[in-house]
Structures are given as C-alpha cells and as structure tokens.
Amino acid sequence: MTRNGITDFKGKTAVLTGAGSGFGLEVARIAASLGMNLALADVQQDALDKAAAELAATGVQVLAQRLDVSQAAQMEALGTATLARFGAPHFVFNNAGVGAGGLIWEHTAQDWDWVVGVNLMGVAHGVRVFTPMMLAAARRDPTWRGHITNTASMAGLVCAPNMGVYNVVKHGVVALSETLYQDLALVTTQIGCSVLCPYFVPTGISNSERNKPGAGAAPSNPTQSQLIAQAMSEKAVSSGKVTAVEVAQKVIDAVAQNQFYIYSHPQALGAVQVRMQDIVQGRNPSDPFAHKPELGEKLRTKLAAPLGSIAPK
Numbered sequence: 162m163t164r165n166g167i168t169d170f171k172g173k174t175a176v177l178t179g180a181g182s183g184f185g186l187e188v189a190r191i192a193a194s195l196g197m198n199l200a201l202a203d204v205q206q207d208a209l210d211k212a213a214a215e216l217a218a219t220g221v222q223v224l225a226q227r228l229d230v231s232q233a234a235q236m237e238a239l240g241t242a243t244l245a246r247f248g249a250p251h252f253v254f255n256n257a258g259v260g261a262g263g264l265i266w267e268h269t270a271q272d273w274d275w276v277v278g279v280n281l282m283g284v285a286h287g288v289r290v291f292t293p294m295m296l297a298a299a300r301r302d303p304t305w306r307g308h309i310t311n312t313a314s315m316a317g318l319v320c321a322p323n324m325g326v327y328n329v330v331k332h333g334v335v336a337l338s339e340t341l342y343q344d345l346a347l348v349t350t351q352i353g354c355s356v357l358c359p360y361f362v363p364t365g366i367s368n369s370e371r372n373k374p375g376a377g378a379a380p381s382n383p384t385q386s387q388l389i390a391q392a393m394s395e396k397a398v399s400s401g402k403v404t405a406v407e408v409a410q411k412v413i414d415a416v417a418q419n420q421f422y423i424y425s426h427p428q429a430l431g432a433v434q435v436r437m438q439d440i441v442q443g444r445n446p447s448d449p450f451a452h453k454p455e456l457g458e459k460l461r462t463k464l465a466a467p468l469g470s471i472a473p474k
Contacts, residue, residue: 164346164353166419167251167306171196174247176239176291178230178283179257181208184312184357187409188254189216195413198222200243200250204229204257222247230257231278236286240294249298249307252416255287256312256357262390263383265325273326280330281337284311288341292352299351307352308416311338315360315426318433321449323390323460342421353419357412360426362403389463 167173175192179185181203189199193216201216203209206227213225224246228235243250261268261276268276288309295307316324317331338356345352383391408425415423424430435447450457 164350164419166417173251174198175252176200176250177254178202181205181212185256186212187405188412191413193219193221198247200224202226202228230283236290240290249294251307253291253309255284257283261327262324263387267384268326276326281333284334310355312357315358355415357423360429
C-alpha cells in the first residue's frame, strides 16, 4: 500500500517531546514557520517556558506541558490535553532522550530505569497514546494524513563499545519504529512513520544528567568507564559539524516524503553494513576500531588509568 506524506502543514497539529532544546526545539521552530499548532512537552520547566514563549510569539497556537515521558499517566494527560485543544495530532515527534555510557555491567538499576524509561518507554507511551486517536481521525476523513517520528540513534544500528544501556534502548526504538511501520501498513495508508538515527550532533544530550531523578540530592560516583564515556561524548557532540537545525529539516522533509529512515550522517552507514554482514555470515562481531586501531588502544589505556584522571582531549 502506498502511504502519502503530509504536504500541507498549515493549521495542522504537531506534538513534540523534548521540545525545550535540541532536535525537539528546532523541529518545533520549523513547524511553527509552517503554521502548525504545537503541543510542546519537556521535563525541564525553564527550557519549556522559554520555547513556548518564543513559538507563541510567531503567532501559532501553543500548548506547553511539563512532563516526564517515562511516566505513563503524564503522557496520557498530554494526549487528553492535545485532543481537547486541537483534536488528533497530525505529526507526533517522540524525541525526548537522555545519554548514558560506560561498561554495560557497571550501570546501576537506577541507570537502567532512567534510560529505559525515557528513551524507550517515552517513545512507547507516545505511540500508544497518540496512534489510536490518529487512526480514529483517519477513519473519519479519507483525506486526513498523519505521521509519527521516533528519535533513535546510530547507536540503534551499531553497537559501539562502552555505550552500555544507550545502545540497548536505541536498538529498542529502531525495532519499535520498524514494527510500527509494518503494523500501520496492515490497517491504514493515511499514517506514516519514521525513525531518526542521528550520529554526533551538537545538542544538550551530553548533559542529560542534569535531569536525572535525584540529581543533586546525593554525590555521584561514576566509574572509570562512565567518566571516559562522558568525556568522549562531550568531545564528539561539541565538535559535530552537522547542526540540529539541519537534522530538524531532514525530519520535516521525511514527514512530507513519507521517508522511514532519517540519517544525519549517511557516511556512518559503513559500520552498519559491516554489522549486517557479521550477522548474515554468522561472524563474530567485527572490531569497531579496525579502521583506526589507535582509538581502541587509547580507550583500553584510559580504562586502565587511575580513577578520576580522565579528561576530554
């Protein structure tokens, strides 16, 4: 079945989580420029307030709701509020996410609960809350079009070392999104789906700890591998050449074109191809540092260094 994208955005409604910064804010800015109504959600009140004020000043209708996407009831409340204010949304951007790295066995139960809750269950809640109301709108009007975009990562397509729980949940988002695409195809041609797989792009994700439950209430005791992962993430993200604005435009273009996979750095797909060949050929996972052995050696050396001696270089 052929699914058509959304070609006329004016007057339609977008729901965006993680809307206070990064991809969420930049997509919201483009959506506002196209004349869309906006339902904005973020866990950080000050960032949400600032974004809502900026976007409302452009003349579009804005609903702003502070929430934690990992909490089912809060996402359900966002759905109820959106439906009451604007009707069924035409575009849902399940984008809120947090970063976490380190050796996979060193994550605490709290780490797992936090990252799985935000990065995976936040998307799952968005899908289960908004898809039924979008399907209902489609049934009422054969010309109605909708689209759902979920933010994953290149970490959802490859398994870089020392990225622990982040790899796991982003693979989950890719699997969820691919399944959503296939499930929608069983029942409608009016709703599309995309998965966003960015690489290193300057956003606020490397500072996710500021929004971790209990942050600041007790001293943090990161392991050596977690310190290394944080330093490497900050360096890679801050030095990214592709901007969040450019990625946001790719997201909107994909909605219009009904394109499923969205990449910020298509050149990184070589690593995905190697992984797929490993799987198909039954090979053990390839060395991720085969192209630059010095990087692997540097990481091993850092892991053996005294705790607390790690700094971004």
